[in-house]
Amino acid sequence: MADYPANYGNLECKAHDENLAPFCKGSSPPAWCTQKWCYVDSSNCQGVVPYKSVLFANSDVYYSYNTCGESNEFKAWSGAATTGGTSASVTQLLDVVQSYLWSTRSRVQDIYEQLNSSEWCTVYGQCNCAECFQNDLWMEKTDFGRVGANARSQEFSCLAQSVAPTYSNVAAKEASPTERVGYQYFADQKSGSYLGWPAVQWCPEAEGVDPRFRPWYSSGSTGPKDLVLVVDVSGSMGSAGRAALAKAAAKAVIDTLEWKDFGTVILFNHGIAAQYSQQLVAMFDAERANLKNWLDQQAWAEGGTDFKVSLDRAFDVISASVSSGSTSMCQKAILFLTDGAASFESADYASVRQRTTQYSVALFTYALGSGADATVTKQLACENQGIFYPIPDGGDLANIMSRYYQYFAAGVEICTPSFTKYQDSVTRTELWPACLPAYDRTGLEPALLGVTCFDLNVMVNPSVLRSQSYWPDFLCKISDMTKQCRQLDINDCRLEKLRREYSEASSCITLDTSVTCPCADPACQDDPDFLDEKGYFCDTWVGDDCQRAASDWGYSATGEAQIQTKCKRSCGMCPQLNPCPKQTAQCSNVAQPSATACRATRTDKISPNSIEGTVEDVAGASASSAPVGPSCLIAATMVAVALG
Template sequence: MRSVLFPGVKDLYFSYGTCGSTDSFSSWAAGNFGSISVNLVAESYLQSSRSQIEDAYRKNAGSVSLECIYTSQCSCQNCVQNSAWGQKLNAAEVGTWFKPGKGTEGQHLASCMSKAVADTFRRVAAKESDAQTSRVGYQYFADQASGSMITWPLADWCPATGYDPRFRPWYAAGATGPKDIVVVVDVSGSMNVANRYQKSQQATAAILNTLVWKDFATIILFNRGTASVYSEVLVPVTNTNRENMLKWLDEQNWKMGGTNFKVPIEKVFTVIEASVTAGKTSTCQRAVMFLTDGQAEFDEADFLQAKQKSSEWDIAWFTYALGTGANTKVTKRLACDNKGIFYPVSDTADLTQIMAAYYAYFAVGQASCSPSFSRYADANTAQILYAGCLPMLDRTAYNSSLLGVACMDVNMLSPIGQLKAQPNLAWEQLACEMSDVTKKCRHMHLTDCSLEKLRLQVSTESMCGVSANAASVQTQKCPCLDRNCKDEESFVDERGYFCDAWIGDDCSKAATEKWSYSQSGQAMLMQKCKLSCGLCELKDPCPYTDTEECSSSTLSSSTCRACQSKVSGVGIDDRAMCCPDKAGTYAPKCAEATPGVSTSSGTANMVIHIGTLSCVITSVEWIKQVL
């Protein structure tokens, strides 16, 4: 591998093997890691990439005048055909691709961030990849501001026109935790104006392409009433379900009839309640994406009911008024009343990019200290790869913003076949860890002040304050939660749930008939799960000047959560969540687990609280198309 310590010497290479070190898998297989998981090794590399990227941003943001040195991803002159990878590549280099149309300053900043992470990518590759580069596994980073991308190894590959890594499933999955999404789209006759119906369908498809197996979604199309509904309950966005949803979009009529807001909004709450009752939900954050180009009645009683129901089910509303004739009063108030953001969208604006970028809202408000894992098939070789992805954040202020997402394939550490051949159920433990951490709900806290700052980033028209002033919003320091207020990570409540299962729920109502906890169980829940229950002190003014750093991993290195608490759905290997070595209280032993769970099966007539881990998932594989 080319040396990164002496970048001026072009032909200087080094090898960890020659210098006496070994790759992580060999050390792990030899028992030298103790209880440390291979997943934790992958996470440590991602944390290193995060450190390099975030540090480069701190140093260069607002002061980049010159481009940093990088190697272009396109037209690779030094790439040679590699039969194992099915493409031409150069394993000694890292490739950078800049999305066309970005300004000079943005490209310069992206190049410096790319240079920073390239050094880490090379070090990881030098230590972990085999000498013949016969083991397929990628490292990659995409920049939020510019849409540029950096990849190891350097490959002879140029993205197709219109490609944007920010709207690929791995990017949104790495930036956010599990979520429920209901897309509500106007398909009245006026959508024929300026081809709005085509733009709306494309935007809806783009939203679906940001969702993965840990997310649940459905689509409601409306005109004078409910025109069509994809599913009466939310469905997990597996690769198969996503394809079915996209096909369904093509079969619908997108431009017919009048406009009615009341009926589809009532349908939203009916679908969400039915989904929670049936256990068809991620049980984490929920959002409604409401798009219209028309006018319709919506009175004060309707607003109050929408607010009450949204509060009950913990729903944020993203509303989009498309074109000059759209009703901005109703759409804006729906967003302002319900923790959301209003988007005025002209007919000439890029509706797809505007709607598909919703996930940045969740990235700002969520704590992201551990990666999100996914299973996918490499586009060139069809090999099954397991990727861990972690968001990079601007930590120069208390309210962090998304810089981008970095990913690493676990396959870089070892062929999956070798991992599965290890004794003591090592693979079952690794797979359970990946499933656990990916499905775990992430804490999210956005104050009204923080939300107003996000709205201002869209436009002054999106601001919600009665006397909203852009200058004062920009300079205002928002309140924040006490950082010493934490959940007790090992606590399991009397009905078998970890604390994060209560995110979005009212813990003070646990002892009601709906949840059926005892009074003592409710009291213990509120004592042990202060962060998840929303009981942490709000400090105003906020005493902190930067974003809180991650103190430790949330990946388990000993006992899988499926062995300790209630879980449902399938894990990353497309089988029911299970306990590796022996049956747990709520999960079977992995050797006895079923291959998968049908989306049609469920827990009808059983009410679960919103925070429980009750995803019902049929497939976790999607096709990665970045190379």
């Protein structure tokens, strides 16, 4: 319990929360701690939406920041942007959004470390939103004064109870719910529970919705990635409903991809049965829909089975895409799905190892069915930095396959938000969420705890942004932040622990799981402003051998030495520490670029796509040249699902 002054919130407008526990006392308090507010008479508010107090949830006590002139950051930012200083103004808005996300993440992580509850905590459930009322703008029953939750575990109910005030305070300061539709939300990795403002009459269980498999969740928890899905459509797929399971799993995987990701699908039997595209394509909304429709039109149970021809084709797609620049230039995944056995000789294993090494491929394999021959699929995973997933017949194939991104989330700590957009299923409003992952630091190594998002719509309608002169700069910057490659920190020790989290049968090496794994020194970071002699930023080198820049990519000896000095983290050249030191501040070791300009104005050697689906050509930057330098981490995830 915290002691609050007797006049807390009463009599005057002031920053009543400043320096008060539990939220606003400490080294990194939420942004709203220094903002003025007061309690108000909700029946006497003209043009102001009051918010119900989270401290007095069972009484009619309301408060407001607007009444004290503390709303909102966007209005101040927009005014500054229209009078000059566009870059600085855009940076100011992004700083505000990031500060809210950091505040929420910090609160989620801190509360999770303290949880020790054996009982359900009191949360405002959304499946039966008792005080929600019909709202024409939102086209659904809502309660703007509350944060709602769909808790699937005792643990999450207590987490939601403690985190809800953070969302409420941000909404009270920034939102105008009578004018704009926009949400704040968090979903956890362990149970798929959901917490969000405002409370909405919504029951995801009844609708079969799992937030962990929404694009905003996977986009927020990982960096950009490429994906090739290779699916067995031989005759045996017609048994035990396997073809239907495979098709549903393929669609679930596709739904985890976003505009910053690239992908394609190959269907195989004794040869290549069908192929969606010869190279990877950007996964914008229309492309995802086209790809899923294409899957529905294919034959799913004809012919025999040949592993080698399909794996060779998958690597050919990767090679062609890298050469042409049709790639995120970051992590890549090939999902290889099969229900049968096939001959695979020593030379075939050697060929796969050679190409996975060439393109920095991580090979994940899945075996479905108690009678499946898992020998080949497991060996492929163990020899190529992947994970083998044995799955019994009737198992939840779609769930397991679509969670491939957990591998990429486990080995990285993301400090800048990812931006995406999607259409709200109820209001059809175009939502623009900025998302940031939260991490579970209670174990021996950090793990993905969940993802928190803040819709830009809470502060401003995207249509307003599009109409302003600073829109190109804003679009370029949020796209640039989202497209940046993320360096994984997964050594053999951490990888083996990920394998065993799924199953002992997935184990590849002997390891005492009670030991701590080393990690790359958090203080070892890239120079975010550095451009190498061919015009690439450090993150472009993620997964590539920086000691072969001269021999493989034509760099000078001086240029190779500069890369190794300036890009130690992306090059995988940071010292390994054991135990790994715990971070005491939010991303305190990660340097931010000193340049205020978008990276696309400094080089054309980045992915040309933007969140709007257009080729970036901002402030004179040329986006027409295809990237021809280092391939970045090509973590081709080959999900070989042997279905009995």
